[in-house]
Amino acid sequence: MAKLILTHEVTGLGEPGDVVEVKDGYARNFLIPRSLATPWTKGAEKDVTAIRRARKAREIATLDDAKALADSIAAKPVTVTAKAGPGGRLFGAITTAEIASAVAAEGGKSVDKRKIEIGQPIKSTGDYSVSIRLHPEVSAKIAVKVVAG
Template sequence: MKVILKVDVKGLGKKEDMVECKDGYARNYLLPRGMAVPATAENLGIMKSKKKAETEKVSRDTEHAKSIADKLSGKTVVIEATAGENGKLFGSITNKDVSDALKQQMNMNVDKKKIIMDDNIKTVGDHKITAKLFTGVDAEFIVSVKVKG
């Protein structure tokens, strides 16, 4: 019997795969537990439309990420913080602070989890930061830390 899997099934296939399995296994195990649906013409059509919608969503998200990356790449974001005489900050600047500064200065919503920093910024000066906006879409920009006041 041909079925379309709704979840990953060990030894059989991954989610949304169309697989051939024994009739009893499908009728007595997969179908009652909601792990699969019969591979009818209607269900195949639904699966194709879901895959098409998913690919459209991925391409739309990729285009959106590329547009943000184009606007952000090479730009400088200025953050003011209090610092001692030797240039060390009182505290540190985190990826959340960088995300907030991007929103304020450039009107860009970049999730703090997408801003990649080796460590929090603890000194005054320019620091190169990478934002991983989407799979394969990165933007490098500079965070310039200035002394407040």
């Protein structure tokens, strides 16, 4: 078992700053090469406080604020424009960064792209539903309309 400090959120494992134990292969082949975690050492323990402080500054303060933001985001559908070929097939896929910038452009509060979860890759025009984790207890579903442009 390898002891690691998470530097990014990993679904099902933990938040940035958490110290976790995972199997050696998972750490060596997935988490560390993708810079999602760093090996745990006594010296790196002080980095945990810095990571947690930065996370606390970024996240939404209270549950009520998160619920209010979820209601305001869910009320407005978001439109994303992308290049498309015949039949509505996109050249590439819609990314979480594009959705985050579209939410901000629609007048919503800026959302962290790492908190957006797309169920299936969006590779054609149409209407989709995307989930945004605003708080550990609050998740918002937004309607994303992809149009050719």
